Structures are given as structure tokens and as C-alpha cells.
Amino acid sequence: MTLLDASGLRRVYGDSCGDCVELTGDDAGTNQCPECGAVVACADVSLDVEPGKVLGVVGESGSGKSSVAELLALERAADGQASGDVRLDGHDGNLLDADYETRHRLRNGAVGLVHQHVRDGLNLSFTGGGNVAEKLLAAGWRNYGDVRDRVRDLFEETEVPVERMDDPTETYSGGMQRRVQIARALATDPDVVILDEPTTGLDVSVQARVLDMFRRIQREQDVAAVVVSHDLGVVRLLADRTLVMRHGRVVETGLTDRVMEDPHHEYTQTLINSVI
């Protein structure tokens, strides 16, 4: 059974001459169109995620991972620069064609997103608790006591000190801010969470604790996830299946163990050799 099914994802930055997709990609060795200079951040990207499973998306900086994450998280609709098909079990039609209200409702319910940059995901001048509560209010929660109890539970779940709930988020450590982002993404019991570089800016020991925490919750709650990272270690730890991107295209996909132990594409081999 498929929970999240995406196909033909494409995102172009700049005015496309119309031939950009043909003139870019792994074979061309670039994501920038030699004719018009537009950047094809991703094209022909297809993927699916089963309920409760984790898909890793790995590739070097600029390979198009965040652009894919943005489309999967319904942060934008299809338009002249973005296209493709994103379907979520239980919801009708291509969600990239859905109206703003539908995408907004899904982003506050069935789909959670942890942004690459904390500032995009949290209002740092709000309290940590306020950042999580905001998501619940947007999802229609109204009772103050219920919201407060839920925020408290989420803080405990994501291992943020509950006594810091009413402090401004800007006074939290980087690891705590990341945990609050995860708490916020999980607040409405989503079917799928998209994590874009969940360990960016954290030192190694904090990275490990945040990843262990997410892995525990992901398994306990059986929530599906797409984990985007340039770091093979992150994907190896969390993902059941892995998709490798380069120059905006998928160059390899398979079970994570297989991709790591028997990489077929030359680029995947280079990526793996570079961290061994």
C-alpha cells in the first residue's frame, strides 16, 4: 500500500526556454540550462512512501533535495515553475493542483514539515510552547487547557525541558530548537513528516541525540517520513529506502542497505567512498 505517491516532480528557477529539462541533468552534468541559464532544481522525480516507512533522499548540496521536499510538503502549488503529481492516501486528486485552503488544511494536519533552517519553521521571538500551540490552533484546537496539555506531552516526547515551555525560542539551544520543530511537525499526528536536513547546524553529539529521538518516535507512532539529507549517515540510520539525487535527477533508488552496500550508480559509489 502506498501512502504518499509523487511523480514527475519538477521545479525550475528562472525563465525556462522550454528545452531546459532536456539540456540538464545527470548526463548533461549540470542543472543549469546552457541555453537560457534557468536552473532545473529537480525534474522527473518520482517516489513513494508506504505507511510507517521512512524514505531517505540523499545528494550533495544543490542536487535538488529541498526543492523536492517543498513540493512533497505542499508548500507551493503547481504553476509555471513547479509541476508534478503528489497524492496522499485518503485525499482526492493531485494535491499540487489543490486550492490554497486544501493545501493549508493538509499542512496543518496530515503532513508535517521540519524546515532546513530553523528560522523558516519557527518564530524565534515566540515561546517554544507558543510555536507548537500555533500549529494546534491552526488545526482547529480551541480549548486552552487541551492545547497546553498537548504541548506539554509533545515537549516530553521530543525531550525538550517542559519548564522551558514559556521561554522565548531564541533562548533555546540549537538542539532544543530542532526538537521544538519536530514537536511542531508531529503536533497534529500527521500521516507523513518531511524532514529537510534535520541535523543542519548541530554538533555531532547533538545530531545523534536528535536522530535517536526522532527514530524512537517514528517507530512508536508508526508515522511515515521523508528524510532529506546530504549526510549518508543520517539516511542510513533512519531510512528503509533511499533515493539518490544528482543535478536535480534521481540517479539511484533502492533499499537503504542495498544502496549503501552495493551502490549501482557511479555517483552513489563516490558518495559512499567519500565517507568511508
Ligand SMILES: Nc1ncnc2c1ncn2[C@@H]1O[C@H](COP(=O)(O)OP(=O)(O)OP(=O)(O)O)[C@@H](O)[C@H]1O
Ligand atoms: N530561489 C532560488 N533561486 C534560484 N535558484 C535556486 C533557488 N533555490 C534553489 N535554487 C537552485 O536550485 C538548485 C537546487 O537547490 P535545492 O535547495 O533544492 O538543493 P539541495 O539539494 O536541497 O541543496 P542544499 O542542501 O544546499 O539546500 C540549486 O542549484 C540551487 O542553487
